[in-house]
């Protein structure tokens with residue numbers, strides 16, 4: 368009954384994300400849920416003696432952002448590693464790494480991450496010779512921004528000597544390792560060097576605070592065993608600060624399936640999610656699988672991680688066990704093969720509303736979009752990639768040539784064919800407002816969505832992608848009180864959304880972030 372809301376928020380421009388009544392002025396919450404969303408009077412009817420009333424004075428309020436493709440638990444273990452992302456040249460990246468060797472004992476690994484040669488004048492990968500300039504006494508590894516490859520120095524190569532001959536272990540014409548490791552070689556090395564479970568758990572608090580500042584209230588996070596265990600422990604201790612839909616890597620599938628687990632197990636803080644499967648690599652590393660040659664590289668079409676029959680088999684095991692699947696597919700060939708596999712799996716074991724997902728879905732043609740719609744497959748996209756890769760001289764253009772590049776990320780077509788769309792960032796970088804900027808003002812007309820649609824993809828679209836549309840993703844009575852107050856009005860100035868900021872973030876009725884800087 369009325370009279371006992373904890374908080375009433377009035378005077379807002381509240382985007383509910385509910386199609387029938389997209390805007391409201393006020394909301395009231397009690398405990399972790401919304402008890403009213405509507406006019407100031409409707410919310411104020413819930414006012415009681417202990418109710419706190421906040422007038423947001425015309426500010427825009429949106430549902431909490433749900434990043435549908437995150438790597439928060441992996442990044443948590445790397446808090447403190449050298450981030451090379453904003454290095455404008457190769458030399459700057461190398462000198463940052465060199466700075467790290469000072470406090471590392473000889474023989475200890477030095478880690479760099481997020482380098483991106485496409486931002487450097489010479490557009491050449493980091494390699495052994497570069498990293499030998501960083502240190503000859505420390506093994507050094509620098510992971511590329513796409514996390515599908517890394518470069519090692521000579522000491523690093525010594526420590527990785529047993530990887531010679533694995534797929535992706537690069538050698539030059541004379542058989543000498545270049546220091547570049549991709550795919551299988553990278554995977555094995557990464558398993559060995561990645562942070563401990565304790566490091567992951569310790570870093571998750573920092574990662575949650577970063578999320579709050581960006582207005583992120585839920586994440587669909589790709590997890591390995593360490594991440595999955597760290598999240599469960601934090602949940603048990605009541606210290607999970609962001610809602611998590613945990614998407615286990617497919618090497619965990621046999622164990623999870625044989626234990627009888629399924630997608631959906633858990634609660635509104637931590638839920639077992641989709642199984643993450645890879646079908647190809649990345650355009651930057653020339654490993655995304657294409658139906659035609661890479662620009663300027665005759666005969667090169669990237670790689671499928673699994674033979675089509677093996678991919679189908681994996682997806683079938685997951686599907687049969689009751690899991691949603693989330694398959695990484697960037698190139699048109701990878702998307703086609705993934706659609707083939709999912710269609711065939713769904714034909715063999717029909718399941719109502721399985722909501723299998725294709726992650727990235729960057730180069731689908733019209734026919735693939737239609738097939739996704741018919742099979743009930745969701746598109747899980749990262750609009751921030753448009754800003755990163757889609758511009759003149761960017762990765763799409765250099766890898767695909769102008770013509771093919773101009774067809775990337777067709778959000779308009781995906782919407783027109785009513786393929787359910789959800790948005791995330793892949794952590795490159797995190798930031799829904801930054802991503803939304805590119806969803807409303809991409810380089811090509813077919814990339815651009817109306818701002819309401821774009822925000823829906825980052826809120827209700829992502830809630831649907833985790834089967835949680837009944838509890839979150841929209842602001843309506845009975846839903847979780849997860850919302851964000853913005854500075855700036857994206858409905859009035861959509862193209863400026865990227866420069867707007869988060870004023871405050873609420874999760875489950877708790878105020879988790881408030882901007883304190885002066886106006």
Ligand SMILES: [Zn+2]
Nearest residue numbers: 436438589793
């Ligand atoms: Zn990813």
